[in-house]
Amino acid sequence: MVVVKHKEISTLGFALLGLIETQPSTGYELRRVFRETPMGRYSSSPGAIYPALHTLESQKHIRARHGVGRTGRCTQTWHVTAAGRKRLTRWLQQDVTVDELFQAPDVVLLRFSYLDLLDDLDWSEQFLRQFHDAACACSQRVATIRESLKSVQPPHGQLALASGEQAFVAHATWAKWALVNIRERQEQRTR
Amino acid sequence: MVVVKHKEISTLGFALLGLIETQPSTGYELRRVFRETPMGRYSSSPGAIYPALHTLESQKHIRARHGVGRTGRCTQTWHVTAAGRKRLTRWLQQDVTVDELFQAPDVVLLRFSYLDLLDDLDWSEQFLRQFHDAACACSQRVATIRESLKSVQPPHGQLALASGEQAFVAHATWAKWALVNIRERQEQRTR
DNA sequence: CCAACCATGTAAGCTGTTACATGATTGA
DNA sequence: TCAATCATGTAACAGCTTACATGGTTGG
Numbered sequence: 001m002v003v004v005k006h007k008e009i010s011t012l013g014f015a016l017l018g019l020i021e022t023q024p025s026t027g028y029e030l031r032r033v034f035r036e037t038p039m040g041r042y043s044s045s046p047g048a049i050y051p052a053l054h055t056l057e058s059q060k061h062i063r064a065r066h067g068v069g070r071t072g073r074c075t076q077t078w079h080v081t082a083a084g085r086k087r088l089t090r091w092l093q094q095d096v097t098v099d100e101l102f103q104a105p106d107v108v109l110l111r112f113s114y115l116d117l118l119d120d121l122d123w124s125e126q127f128l129r130q131f132h133d134a135a136c137a138c139s140q141r142v143a144t145i146r147e148s149l150k151s152v153q154p155p156h157g158q159l160a161l162a163s164g165e166q167a168f169v170a171h172a173t174w175a176k177w178a179l180v181n182i183r184e185r186q187e188q189r190t191r
Numbered sequence: 192m193v194v195v196k197h198k199e200i201s202t203l204g205f206a207l208l209g210l211i212e213t214q215p216s217t218g219y220e221l222r223r224v225f226r227e228t229p230m231g232r233y234s235s236s237p238g239a240i241y242p243a244l245h246t247l248e249s250q251k252h253i254r255a256r257h258g259v260g261r262t263g264r265c266t267q268t269w270h271v272t273a274a275g276r277k278r279l280t281r282w283l284q285q286d287v288t289v290d291e292l293f294q295a296p297d298v299v300l301l302r303f304s305y306l307d308l309l310d311d312l313d314w315s316e317q318f319l320r321q322f323h324d325a326a327c328a329c330s331q332r333v334a335t336i337r338e339s340l341k342s343v344q345p346p347h348g349q350l351a352l353a354s355g356e357q358a359f360v361a362h363a364t365w366a367k368w369a370l371v372n373i374r375e376r377q378e379q380r381t382r
Numbered sequence: 383c384c385a386a387c388c389a390t391g392t393a394a395g396c397t398g399t400t401a402c403a404t405g406a407t408t409g410a
Numbered sequence: 411t412c413a414a415t416c417a418t419g420t421a422a423c424a425g426c427t428t429a430c431a432t433g434g435t436t437g438g
Contacts, residue, residue, distance in 0.1 A: 113351035
């Protein structure tokens, strides 16, 4: 039996897809974004980005428009296809779960950073509420672990766990603040 | 020409090395720590941990003591060798740089969580001062990027960058707090 | 008796890293 | 003229994920 695998897109793939949807770009331009912004965490170098772009292309999520760069060399400007847009949208509409935020807060924030593409402030608000609650839960989870290890774990370990706790509290605080920020924009729009 | 590579240890490798130095353990026990604490970020499953242990063994950083588990099966309890301890110490004495904190704050915190092993509160204090300053610099760096993108970047992207900024501020705050905590312990000891 | 836990591992496959390769243009 | 920037890629290797394999013991 042949199973057609709905091949998954890696975090780097989604990062690229979102950037390209925001603004069609060449591989070189995308690399620069990764070098110059905190996106660099999702990778960096040509050895990762070019193959990832070709994978996205083979999955028909992006398509190249050919042109000529300023050195006279052939360049490819990538555009998101309808299928790619659909996949990206589905990703952006994913709920924020406690487990995901616990394991990979960066990825959740990456998703948030692309929510402009949905142009749906209601979902943005809901996302932030979910984010806030999940962050509180994560902080609680770390606190529980810390408590349970109190007698076994040396002091620096305890402090490191406290740092994790506080980081999640900071995330929750940010979510509340961002929510207010979004609501203000919402109101300006209604008027 | 044959170059003997001083083969590097991965983050997972250091995580394991530190745990084993704190308390000699079997692979199974180590896996449980990864499953039940935020260390899980540095991996998880047998397919990563057992090979990593064997790599550390081949590098002579750890050594097994054989025993019999409660199921009658042969078990290996791992111990850190003198060479392993030396390598671990060198790692723990690494300065906190802005770049490392920016790219991989988790790894820096992992290192901090093992500082008990050095039993050197002066270094712990210095580490935290470096950490604090680096965190402030990171926050500044994100702020600068955010400022420079203000006109180009859509609002959600701006908010996501703000989250990064605030996260580093929270890290700096934690470092200050932890420093006080350590100093108190220092004083108790002197008395 | 069955699930969960103890305890260790292997194999296929994907992704990412580092380093190298190419070659034109622009600015100091 | 020399370095940096534009622009794209490949090759070797390391590392992790997922899934599978094995098999004994303990508790409900």
